[in-house]
Amino acid sequence: MPEQQRERAQAQAQAQADGQGQGRPRAPWAAEAGVFLAVALVAAGACGALQPATGIPPEVVQLTQLGPAVAVAAVALLWPGRIRHRLAGTLPARERVGAAAERRAALLLTPVLITALCVGGGLLTSGSLPVTAPRAFTHPVPLVVAAQFLGACAEEIGWRCHLQPLLRTRFGPVTASALVGVVWGLWHVPVFAQEPAFAAGFLLATTAMSVVLGLALEGVRSNRLLLAGSFHTLINLGMLYVTDETAAATAPMLILGAASLAAALAWIATARRAPHATPDKIIVTTAPGAR
Template identity: 75%
Template sequence: MPDHKRNQNEGQDREQRQGRRRVPRSGWAAQAGVFLVVAFLAAGLCGAIQPATGIPPEVLQLTQFGPALAVAAVALLWPGRIRERLAGTLPARSEGPADHETRLPSGNRAALLLTAALITALSADGALLTSGSLPVTSPQALAHPLALLVAAQLIGACAEEIGWRCYLQPLLRIRFGPVTASVLVGTAWGLWHVPALTQEPAYAAGFLTATIAMSVVLGLALERVRSNRLLLAGGFHTLVNLGMLFVTDETSPATAPMAVFGAACLAAALPWIASARRAATTPDRITAATADGPR
């Protein structure tokens, strides 16, 4: 083949490859905008109709289904993109080597769930230090069966996380790094909780700190994970909510408990950030082994 034709074909192949890489980036802002608008509006609508349904808010808040409805709306507008955005939401179908590489290692799964317990423990310790007492709710004191509350909390958490961590986080990762994307998702997640932001500024700041910090934990823990993202994120979310319900007092409108909760979430996120920074600056084994090799 003549050189000029070979160069022309190589240039065309290069342009096609670059075009394929640019395709996923196109329209990410529009998709994110539609998702957020529908998530906010759907949450408000669900909250408005909840009294008519007879579902007790302490069992399940219908506002939690706003992000799931937003994902459905985006799927209608961009049906060709929704599959790649939600990749990894559910368990992988096959057991090939690639699937094992994209699952969260068992140690990281345990670390993620233990982080939720750590947030509860730090919040409880903070409550003891600031108020001298620890509000503990006995399951027997609840108006509804414990099993029902746990199941409802998991359903509500998954309804949120299919939007925040399974759709919006991968979408923003097209444009931003893992920490930046997680901070943006956490900010949107916090602002989406409109009632919390109507409290005192210190309360709202503590709540927003908590959502951003927890979003960073989830974003870093689920980075490159392509299997069971929904159950992992929903499980973490559920454990934190149950901790707030039974051990701490962050569900009250008092400012101090929410400030303690935000600080606890931030402290729990710091090891994840430090670990991600170490991983980013540490060369992989192949690179390290060949760095000083013969040239």
């Protein structure tokens, strides 16, 4: 306990030094969030416009996924001290093994559960499952998996490694995660060119999956990017190869939303029964009291 208190005090002192050094006041959290979201949207649009010229097929990787990573870089240029603390725990580091390890395993199993629920829902509603054979794409599976993972990490360094910790300093884990999920869904602008039921299913899926990620990463102090990127990749691969959510069909997207909601409710129920976790460095160094 003394060690945790010491770490907390050091983190708070560092946060104050970063924000108040050289007579400069700390920027409001809303400004940081606003800059991040604006740059993420513009950068994603620019990258998407460039994709046809690159010849990279969307099933391999969508260049729009680079938008959040570019936005994190923009925030880092404006508020380097804040971004350093915000991204604490993003990369691998030495960490005690405990309940966080169980959440990590459960997190990586959740996309498998969601995909399985989508398979069951598809079979019940249509009587068939449109599985895509790997040879249907001209690129080898290892390349697709690697590209999907890199694209997912480019998104997750923004959503779960930056925006989630930022909102977590103002809201509880479920509320912060749900807000990130809504923003994450709205950021996929082309989705809303589809019919309203499709867009609603997609927004439900992103919000529910964000709640799963937020609860799973609560108190996890290392490998956050690897974990979030792996979850995201498994979901994308399931949508690409196993189910039909990428075909812009309404029924499969509604099933994905329902399956994701079921997974999120299970995580919420588990979190309510779990003991309160010790606040991690991300929350301590960016909490209002540290300003």
